[in-house]
Amino acid sequence: MEADLSSKQQQRSIRVLVVDDSPLARDGIRLLLDRRQEIEIAGFAGDGEEALAQAKALSPDLILMDIEMPKLDGLKATRMVRSLFPEIRVIIVTVNHGGEVYQNCITSGADGLVVKDRLYEDLLSEIQRVFPSGPP
Numbered sequence: 001m002e003a004d005l006s007s008k009q010q011q012r013s014i015r016v017l018v019v020d021d022s023p024l025a026r027d028g029i030r031l032l033l034d035r036r037q038e039i040e041i042a043g044f045a046g047d048g049e050e051a052l053a054q055a056k057a058l059s060p061d062l063i064l065m066d067i068e069m070p071k072l073d074g075l076k077a078t079r080m081v082r083s084l085f086p087e088i089r090v091i092i093v094t095v096n097h098g099g100e101v102y103q104n105c106i107t108s109g110a111d112g113l114v115v116k117d118r119l120y121e122d123l124l125s126e127i128q129r130v131f132p133s134g135p136p
Helices: 002-010 023-034 048-058 074-084 099-108 114-129
Strands: 014-019 039-045 061-066 087-094 112-115
Touching: 002 023, 002 048, 002 061, 002 112, 014 048, 023 039, 023 048, 023 114, 039 048, 048 061, 048 074, 074 099, 087 099, 099 112, 112 114
Parallel strands: 014 039, 014 061, 061 087, 087 112
Antiparallel strands: none
């Protein structure tokens, strides 16, 4: 029994930084992810500049990044994250969808995309796709 407990304590969770200028969106994502043992919310940011500062300070495994934000939009912030912190994965979370948006996300270096109106259906499976072996 002790071996089971110590192996559980050694398991690492996926540390997530949630970046969205909408407090309601951040809260919704937090509520969805808080129920998952394999995921830990590392922090929150309200714009791209804050996302970069939080990425440096918190070293998350994953950033859930909105596109349309003040100061620095999510696509530019994603390019900067990928350049400065290549080990951090980025999933774009956006209200926009379609071929052009998808292509822009991929060229920015994002690892995935989830449309906000399908967040509850698709976010967890997209995280699993990005981390197929579980937490890093």
